[in-house]
Each structure stands twice: as C-alpha cells, then as structure tokens.
Amino acid sequence: MAVRKRSALAARRAAAGYTQESFAVAMCLDRTTVGRWELGKSEPQTWQRPKLTEVLGVTPGQLDEILRQTQEQAERSAGSATEDPVGKPAPRPSAPTEATGVRLDIGAPQISDWAAVYATPPADLQERRLWVTDEEVGVAAGMLAMFRQLDHTHGARSFAPQVRSYIAGELDSLLARPAADERVARHRARVTVGFLELAGYQAVDTGSPAQAQAYYQRALALTTATNDQAYGAYLVAVNLGHLALHCDEPQTALRWASSAHAAAGTATSPATRSAITAVVARANARLGRESEATKLILQAEELLGTANPQEEPDWIRYFTPAYLADEVAHCWHDLGHAPAARTQLAEALDGVGRDKVRRLAIDAALLASTWLRTGDLDQACATGLDAVAYAARTGSGRCVERVAGVLVELDAHAGCAPVQDLREYTRAVLPEADRLALTMARGA
Missing domain, CATH: 1.10.260.40 (lambda repressor-like DNA-binding domains)
Known part of the structure; x- marks a missing residue:
C-alpha cells in the first residue's frame, strides 16, 4: 500500500x-x-x-x-485520485461564483477554528499550563466595560487601536489557556464576543466595514461554538444587520435580521427579541414597506415593555426605551414621517444618557434633518449646532458623516443667515465635516 x-x-x-x-x-x-x-x-x-x-x-x-x-x-x-480506470479525470463540481458586496458565510471554516478555544489539551500539557480563573476573566470584563464607555463618549478613533491590541495580546493569551471549568469557559466566551463586537463597531465608525464584518464573523463563530443561540441571533441582526444598512444594503439587512428573528425564538430574552425586531423594522422601512415596518415597531415596543432589566443578559441591558426610540425614529425618517420621527428622537435624546456623546450627535443630526423636511430652517440650524457640538467632542467618523449630510441638505439655503452661522461654526470646531460636505456636494 x-x-x-x-x-x-x-x-x-x-x-x-x-x-x-x-x-x-x-x-x-x-x-x-x-x-x-x-x-x-x-x-x-x-x-x-x-x-x-x-x-x-x-x-x-x-x-x-x-x-x-x-x-x-x-x-x-x-488529481490522481479522481482518475477513472481508463485515465480520464472525473468531472469536478464547478466553483461557486464569488459574491459581491457585504456578505456573511455563517458556515465559514473559522467557526470550527474558534470552537477550538474550548478544546481540552492532553493531560501532560494541562499539567504544565495555568488554568484561566474567573478572576482573570473578571479583569477582562472590566476592561471591556471601560473600553465601551470610552467608545460611547469619545468615538473609535482614539481608542480602536488599544482595543485591537488588547484582543491580540491579553485576550488571545487568555484564550490560549484551558479554563478552570465550564462556567469560566462560557464567561470567557461572552467577554471575548463583547470585545469582538466592540472592535467591529469601531471599524464601522472609522470607515472599515469589511474589517467590521470580519470581527462580527469571529464573534458569531464563538457563539456558535458555545451554543449561545441568543447572542448569535443578536449579532446577526443587530451588528451585521446594522452594518448592511450602513452599507446601503437593506435587502441584505432584511435577510440577515429576519433569519435571526426566526432563530431567536421565544426562549430568547424580551429585550433581545425587541432589538432584533427593531432591525427587521428598519430594513423594511428603508425598503419603503410602511405597513410591515409599523407592525414590527409595535411588536418591538410590546416586547421591550415586558422586559425585566435585571433578568436580561448583561450584553443587552443597554437596550432601553430610549435606544428603541432611536431605532423607531430612523424608521419614520426613512418612511418620510418627519413629525413622528421627531417625537421618537425627543425620547431618545432625553433618555440615552449625557455620556453617550456619539449617540447624541447622531440623533441631533437626524433631528435637524426632520426639521428641514418640514420647512423649519431656524430649528434645523439650531439643532444642527447641537449636533456639531456633540460631534466635535468625539473622534467618530459616523458623527462627521451625519453632520456633513445635514450641511449638504442645507446647501439649498446657503444664503440664509442661520445656515451661514452653522457652516462657520462647523468650520471652526469640526472642519472635517465641512470638508466632507463639500466633497459630497461636488459628488452630487
């Protein structure tokens, strides 16, 4: 042989x-x-x-x-194995066509690769390696909470490199060692997914959607390996679904979020199902499907109304009525209902928290757009000033994009004093938004 x-x-x-x-x-x-x-x-x-x-x-x-x-x-x-008895090669299946745009292959090899985090080493190697303890995972969880807060307040530009460095260094080192028990292993997995989720969100914030997708896929692979279906459904809908919307791929967002919605099931916590349902609503709204979006908004609100924050997983406890109001506001805005969007934005701005500066900047920019759509130029510019002030406190690329979008919408009124004041203020405190607006206007 x-x-x-x-x-x-x-x-x-x-x-x-x-x-x-x-x-x-x-x-x-x-x-x-x-x-x-x-x-x-x-x-x-x-x-x-x-x-x-x-x-x-x-x-x-x-x-x-x-x-x-x-x-x-x-x-x-x-090649030699597929030869037939007379030496002719057996036909091979044609290669799949390469996909374009934002796509997710949830059966990719990295799923099984990440599953290896929990592979049990041979006994002789176990004896020579330090067990990961709950205290060590607790330190990593504390670092994750700190990085999340810094990201909310200051955006991704200042701290994304530190997050990537922590993942590649301390966190990967923690993953390379065996866990003391199954509970520690699951805790470590949750913290790891949280870091990958944050790194993905920061990649979106700094204009790298492909890198964001890679981080989200790694996170999804780990939830698959640890049979954490609820967190996996959340990642597919909320992280990857929002990424598809950000990349202007509403059909992709709808497909992903709908699959997560179906997979989540009733065993998933109410807040998780509410967040997933809200993304399905947003995808429908972006596609102009008002009846379906309205029905889903009502479902999301009802689900969140039944949630008990103390019984929710820690990774979804941020999803309060204020965050749902933000999602609903985007739905109404995409559907062309500016007054309804303003009502939701008032709740979002009031309840999201003064420390969530990036969220405040994004919502203030959206609020300015709603005022402009109903013809109130003074209110649009006043709210635009708030958006610029918030955005200037962050290193967020998304905030810059949102402010620039408002400035482009105001170009038709460039000769009006409030618009000129807003533009001058932007040049002074957020010049990158002013430059981007000029680029966008030339492109249009």
Missing part, C-alpha cells in the same frame, strides 16, 4: 517538534482544523497567520511558500 507523502505544512510542524494534537493546542485550534490545513482542504485565516508563523518559527514569506506547496501537493493528490 502506498504511503502518503507528508505535506509541507505537516513536515514543518513535525520539524518544530509538534504532533498534530500538541500543535492544535499551541494554536488554540481543534485537531480536525490542523488536519484540514495539512490536507490542503482549507487554509489558515488572515488573523491566524501571525500566530502560526510564531509557533512554526518561520517568516510570513516562508509560511506563504509552505502553504502554497501544501496546496499544490493536495491538488496533485486529488
């Missing part, structure tokens, strides 16, 4: 002193993932490669060559 030649990746792994199992432990992977890599059936994800070069002791260029050789060998082996 022929002996299968070891692939270049397998050879390098063995030369580094690892068995498949010990290598999987060093990489925080499942052994089956290592097997797929060495068989050329899949390749390491981009975010795994820096650690892979470190464990194997190779440079990035050497790793690329190892993976290329492994893939070529796998293709040669597959």
Whole structure:
C-alpha cells in the first residue's frame, strides 16, 4: 500500500517538534482544523497567520511558500485520485461564483477554528499550563466595560487601536489557556464576543466595514461554538444587520435580521427579541414597506415593555426605551414621517444618557434633518449646532458623516443667515465635516 507523502505544512510542524494534537493546542485550534490545513482542504485565516508563523518559527514569506506547496501537493493528490480506470479525470463540481458586496458565510471554516478555544489539551500539557480563573476573566470584563464607555463618549478613533491590541495580546493569551471549568469557559466566551463586537463597531465608525464584518464573523463563530443561540441571533441582526444598512444594503439587512428573528425564538430574552425586531423594522422601512415596518415597531415596543432589566443578559441591558426610540425614529425618517420621527428622537435624546456623546450627535443630526423636511430652517440650524457640538467632542467618523449630510441638505439655503452661522461654526470646531460636505456636494 502506498504511503502518503507528508505535506509541507505537516513536515514543518513535525520539524518544530509538534504532533498534530500538541500543535492544535499551541494554536488554540481543534485537531480536525490542523488536519484540514495539512490536507490542503482549507487554509489558515488572515488573523491566524501571525500566530502560526510564531509557533512554526518561520517568516510570513516562508509560511506563504509552505502553504502554497501544501496546496499544490493536495491538488496533485486529488488529481490522481479522481482518475477513472481508463485515465480520464472525473468531472469536478464547478466553483461557486464569488459574491459581491457585504456578505456573511455563517458556515465559514473559522467557526470550527474558534470552537477550538474550548478544546481540552492532553493531560501532560494541562499539567504544565495555568488554568484561566474567573478572576482573570473578571479583569477582562472590566476592561471591556471601560473600553465601551470610552467608545460611547469619545468615538473609535482614539481608542480602536488599544482595543485591537488588547484582543491580540491579553485576550488571545487568555484564550490560549484551558479554563478552570465550564462556567469560566462560557464567561470567557461572552467577554471575548463583547470585545469582538466592540472592535467591529469601531471599524464601522472609522470607515472599515469589511474589517467590521470580519470581527462580527469571529464573534458569531464563538457563539456558535458555545451554543449561545441568543447572542448569535443578536449579532446577526443587530451588528451585521446594522452594518448592511450602513452599507446601503437593506435587502441584505432584511435577510440577515429576519433569519435571526426566526432563530431567536421565544426562549430568547424580551429585550433581545425587541432589538432584533427593531432591525427587521428598519430594513423594511428603508425598503419603503410602511405597513410591515409599523407592525414590527409595535411588536418591538410590546416586547421591550415586558422586559425585566435585571433578568436580561448583561450584553443587552443597554437596550432601553430610549435606544428603541432611536431605532423607531430612523424608521419614520426613512418612511418620510418627519413629525413622528421627531417625537421618537425627543425620547431618545432625553433618555440615552449625557455620556453617550456619539449617540447624541447622531440623533441631533437626524433631528435637524426632520426639521428641514418640514420647512423649519431656524430649528434645523439650531439643532444642527447641537449636533456639531456633540460631534466635535468625539473622534467618530459616523458623527462627521451625519453632520456633513445635514450641511449638504442645507446647501439649498446657503444664503440664509442661520445656515451661514452653522457652516462657520462647523468650520471652526469640526472642519472635517465641512470638508466632507463639500466633497459630497461636488459628488452630487
């Protein structure tokens, strides 16, 4: 019987002193993932490669060559295996067409890769490694709370690098060690998902939607691995759904949020179901489906009315009536009902909290737009001044975009004194919004 030649990746792994199992432990992977890599059936994800070069002791260029050789060998082996008795190659299925735009493959290989966080190392390795304790996870949870507050107040530009650094350093180190027990493992998973969710949101805020999707997919993979269906449904609807809306893909948002809505089920907490339902409503509103959006808004309000904050998961407790009012306001605005949107924005601005500066800036900009739509130029400019003042206190790209959008809407009234005052104030305290408005106006 022929002996299968070891692939270049397998050879390098063995030369580094690892068995498949010990290598999987060093990489925080499942052994089956290592097997797929060495068989050329899949390749390491981009975010795994820096650690892979470190464990194997190779440079990035050497790793690329190892993976290329492994893939070529796998293709040669597959070619010989698919020959029929007379030497003709068997037909192969055609490759799927490459998708365009914002897409999510929830069956992607990284799901099983992230599941390896919870793989149990062999006994001899366990004895030489420190167990992760609940106290350590508690420290990480405290860091997450701090970073979230900084993000709410100051936007992503100032603190996104620190969040990414924390994930790649302290958090990945925490994930590389075995948990003391199942409860600690689940707590660690929740904190990790929270960090990935925050990093994704910050990527949106700094204009990197593709990077945001990558973070959200990693988070989703971890909720899948730990069977956390409620948090997974939330990620698909609220994070990925909002991302699709941000990228002006309402059909994609509707598909994702609707699938999450169906998967969440009645076992999911009321606030979680309310947040998911609100995103489905927003997608319908963006598509002009007023009847469906109205029905879903009422459902979301009813669900949130039954929620007990003390019984809700900690990651959804932020979703208060003020946050739902913000979602509803966007629905009415997209449907062209400015007065109804203003009513909801008043509740949102009053209840979201003075420390949520980015949210205040975004809602104030939307409120200015509603006043302009009903012909009240003075109110639009007065509220626009509030939006600029809030936005100037953050490093938020989304706030800059929203303010710039209001300025573009006001261009038709450029000769009016209130508009000129607003423009001068923006140039003084938020010049990037003024520059973006000029660019947007030229593009229009």
